[in-house]
Amino acid sequence: MLRFTIRRLGIGVLQVLMVTFLAFFLFYVISSVTGADPAQRVAGKAATPEQVARVSHLLGTDRPWYEQYWNFLAGIIHGDFGFSFLQRIPVSQIIFPAAGVTTALVVGAAILWLLIAIPVGLIGALRPRSAADRISAVIVQILISAPVFWVAPMLAYLFAYQPSQGLFLGIHIPHITFFPILGYVHPEKSVAGWINSLMLPCLALSLGFAAFYARFIRAFVLEQLDEDYVLVARAKGASTGRILRSHVGPIVAPAIVTLLALDVGATLGGALFVEVTFALPGLGFIAFNTIQNLDYPLTVGVITFAALMAVLANTFADIIQAALDPRVRA
Amino acid sequence: MAPSPAEERIDRSGRRQALPVGSVDPVAKWDVDFRRSCYTVWFSDRASVCTASLQRGPVVAVVPFGRGGSQLVTVGTVPLEEPVAVSRGAVEQFGRRFRRDRVGLVAAGFLVLLVALAVVGAPIVAGLTGHDPTYQLPGGLDNNGLPLPPLSRELDAAGNPNPDGVFLLLGTDRLGRDVLVRLLYGARISLLVAFTATGVALLIGVPLGLAAGYFGGRLDMIVSRAIETAMAFPAILFAAGLAAVIGPGLVNVIVVIALFSWYYPARMVRSAVVSLKHQQFVEAAVSVGANDRRIMLRHLLPQLTAPIIVYATGIIANNVLFEAGLSFLGLGVPPPAPSWGQMLADGVSGGLYRVVPFVAVVPGIALMLTTLAFNQLGDALRDAFATRGR
Numbered sequence: 097m098l099r100f101t102i103r104r105l106g107i108g109v110l111q112v113l114m115v116t117f118l119a120f121f122l123f124y125v126i127s128s129v130t131g132a133d134p135a136q137r138v139a140g141k142a143a144t145p146e147q148v149a150r151v152s153h154l155l156g157t158d159r160p161w162y163e164q165y166w167n168f169l170a171g172i173i174h175g176d177f178g179f180s181f182l183q184r185i186p187v188s189q190i191i192f193p194a195a196g197v198t199t200a201l202v203v204g205a206a207i208l209w210l211l212i213a214i215p216v217g218l219i220g221a222l223r224p225r226s227a228a229d230r231i232s233a234v235i236v237q238i239l240i241s242a243p244v245f246w247v248a249p250m251l252a253y254l255f256a257y258q259p260s261q262g263l264f265l266g267i268h269i270p271h272i273t274f275f276p277i278l279g280y281v282h283p284e285k286s287v288a289g290w291i292n293s294l295m296l297p298c299l300a301l302s303l304g305f306a307a308f309y310a311r312f313i314r315a316f317v318l319e320q321l322d323e324d325y326v327l328v329a330r331a332k333g334a335s336t337g338r339i340l341r342s343h344v345g346p347i348v349a350p351a352i353v354t355l356l357a358l359d360v361g362a363t364l365g366g367a368l369f370v371e372v373t374f375a376l377p378g379l380g381f382i383a384f385n386t387i388q389n390l391d392y393p394l395t396v397g398v399i400t401f402a403a404l405m406a407v408l409a410n411t412f413a414d415i416i417q418a419a420l421d422p423r424v425r426a
Numbered sequence: 427m428a429p430s431p432a433e434e435r436i437d438r439s440g441r442r443q444a445l446p447v448g449s450v451d452p453v454a455k456w457d458v459d460f461r462r463s464c465y466t467v468w469f470s471d472r473a474s475v476c477t478a479s480l481q482r483g484p485v486v487a488v489v490p491f492g493r494g495g496s497q498l499v500t501v502g503t504v505p506l507e508e509p510v511a512v513s514r515g516a517v518e519q520f521g522r523r524f525r526r527d528r529v530g531l532v533a534a535g536f537l538v539l540l541v542a543l544a545v546v547g548a549p550i551v552a553g554l555t556g557h558d559p560t561y562q563l564p565g566g567l568d569n570n571g572l573p574l575p576p577l578s579r580e581l582d583a584a585g586n587p588n589p590d591g592v593f594l595l596l597g598t599d600r601l602g603r604d605v606l607v608r609l610l611y612g613a614r615i616s617l618l619v620a621f622t623a624t625g626v627a628l629l630i631g632v633p634l635g636l637a638a639g640y641f642g643g644r645l646d647m648i649v650s651r652a653i654e655t656a657m658a659f660p661a662i663l664f665a666a667g668l669a670a671v672i673g674p675g676l677v678n679v680i681v682v683i684a685l686f687s688w689y690y691p692a693r694m695v696r697s698a699v700v701s702l703k704h705q706q707f708v709e710a711a712v713s714v715g716a717n718d719r720r721i722m723l724r725h726l727l728p729q730l731t732a733p734i735i736v737y738a739t740g741i742i743a744n745n746v747l748f749e750a751g752l753s754f755l756g757l758g759v760p761p762p763a764p765s766w767g768q769m770l771a772d773g774v775s776g777g778l779y780r781v782v783p784f785v786a787v788v789p790g791i792a793l794m795l796t797t798l799a800f801n802q803l804g805d806a807l808r809d810a811f812a813t814r815g816r
Contacts (some may be wrong), residue, residue, distance in 0.1 A: 107651070107654075110651070110655075111651075111654060111658045112658075115655065115658060115659055119664070119667075122664075122667065122668060122671060123667065123671060237798060237802065238794070241795075241797035241798035241801055242794045242797075243750060243751065243790070243793055243797070245750070245751060245754045245767075245770065245771075245774070246770060246786070246790035246793060246794065249774045249779055249786050250787075250790065252780075253779060253780060253783055253786075277777075362660070365660040365663060368662050368663060368666070368755075369662075369754070380662075383663050383666070383667075384666070384755060387667050387670045395667055399660060399664055399667065402660035402663055403658055403659060403660060406660060407658045410654075410658060
């Protein structure tokens with residue numbers, strides 16, 4: 097187990113190195129080939145070549161790429177992601193608060209999608225082909241196909257904007273504002289406001305995942321219910337609830353935990369579309385605003401951070417899997 | 427299926443046909459196993475069952491012999507001019523199953539219609555309405571400068587509906603352009619990008635997965651690590667960054683999307699090949715002297731066509747959304763060329779959809795229906811091929 101863990105961690109480190117290298121290579125090297133020069137961007141269009149050269153020297157973009165990469169790597173080990181070209185403050189000062197926003201959003205969404213998916217999936221598995229199963233299957237298929245950048249504004253319109261006008265689905269209702277249309281309330285200002293400002297974004301982010309998880313849980317549990325051990329448990333008089341809790345649950349749960357770790361890890365790098373739609377200052381929002389400004393240290397910082405989260409989750413999931421199932425360790 | 431003598435083969439309608447056979451073991455009976463695309467061989471004297479690859483030429487079976495040993499026996503020959511039985515039979519079976527799947531048929535019908543509308547319908551509709559997707563109708567915005575809702579007519583100079591004006595089935599957009607025409611031209615770009623990017627992804631992923639799974643060893647390790655690393659990438663973030671650096675444009679968008687979808691088929695093909703390569707039809711192919719290339723292309727790849735097609739359909743669905751996502755972020759095909767994601771972004775950014783929701787509803791529904799159709803088609807194909815998928 098220890099050997100497996102060490103090997104798996106080594107692979108994780110290698111993956112992060114690969115991602116940072118490619119991100120670095122992409123933004124620093126390709127951009128210099130295509131002529132997208134950050135120094136020019138910072139210095140402004142009217143700058144003379146001498147000024148651009150000086151800016152380039154200050155930013156360090158005049159050094160050879162391997163030297164820049166080395167400095168970048170050395171910085172990361174100290175938690176230093178470099179210095180934003182445009183905002184002139186350390187990247188870590190931008191990334192860490194943003195990561196907090198994204199984490200709140202993703203964790204909230206994950207709780208929500210499990211709360212939706214587990215009952216829906218179980219109902220489908222226990223009563224396959226029933227009316228409830230068929231209806232939920234249709235909704236699941238639709239939600240899996242609906243892009244999040246469409247679901248988010250639609251939810252904002254239905255549950256935030258229209259109620260603020262005293263309407264819901266075109267019907268007049270009492271004038272109550274449930275949710276803010278966009279924006280983020282910092283928890284230090286108001287915890288209730290913070291929760292309120294995150295509810296719609298969490299819902300928007302969770303719906304697609306909820307559909308996916310419901311389908312997964314339904315299929316998995318349905319398959320397990322056909323197994324002999326369930327028949328034995330039934331024959332011994334166990335209730336359906338007990339079969340689910342004591343027999344099927346322990347088999348299905350690790351798979352869901354693994355899936356959850358991967359999805360949460362991948363989304364922690366920034367729920368780009370939801371954050372952009374609701375103007376939440378998370379990682380995705382930051383990345384979106386900086387990518388087009390050629391603010392490379394910030395962009396690479398966000399990507400590195402996102403990859404770090406994804407790889408960590410991946411590694412974590414594998415190690416958990418190995419701890420639960422000795423066959424994986426080989 | 428009952429075993430048939432070596433002198434027969436089963437034709438497309440299920441009838442048994444005489445087959446010229448130069449059999450070394452005339453006692454053996456062999457039959458076509460459509461599900462697994464191979465011959466099943468029964469040996470009367472040894473009471474054993476074997477499988478051999480479905481190929482033109484000699485049918486060779488690996489027969490258990492002695493204690494733990496095995497022996498190669500040629501049980502028959504499919505003459506070179508004879509079509510290989512499986513392709514017809516499998517297609518026949520596939521068609522029969524697919525035709526029974528109503529959801530799959532509807533999805534396929536919708537997609538055929540969509541492609542037809544995009545390819546042929548777009549210029550026809552543009553001709554009928556008299557304007558192209560970038561034309562801003564003079565009466566396309568109301569007096570407040572807002573887009574016109576679906577099922578309305580172009581306005582006259584005073585801002586009243588003009589009975590002689592253009593009928594706008596889906597209304598107009600932010601700049602007073604006809605949404606119907608834009609939607610149809612946008613379908614061209616959505617489908618073109620999704621199909622091409624998926625094609626490129628398959629061209630990268632399938633050979634890599636095939637080679638990695640077949641050869642194993644160091645190559646497999648490199649490819650597997652590459653797949654894992656690629657999957658660790660924050661795809662949308664990175665794709666957005668890449669698109670920003672190499673600039674917008676049709677080809678660039680396709681390249682970016684392909685770079686972030688090749689690893690799905692690669693992973694699937696690799697794991698399928700790993701489990702297939704120790705099967706007897708591969709051993710049989712090796713024993714008759716087939717080289718690696720031939721085994722991969724003629725024996726393994728045909729086994730994988732069904733799952734690859736199913737996967738490709740799912741990847742196309744993903745890529746339709748991927749392109750829309752990039753366009754939504756302003757990193758897709760540059761305007762004024764219409765694209766669904768860009769139309770959606772047009773309606774969402776600045777909050778225009780809050781006043782006139784249809785500007786976001788119409789392109790969103792188009793996107794959702796197309797993705798839904800591809801997903802349903804994928805499911806139907808998987809069922810019809812009787813392959814196990816996700």
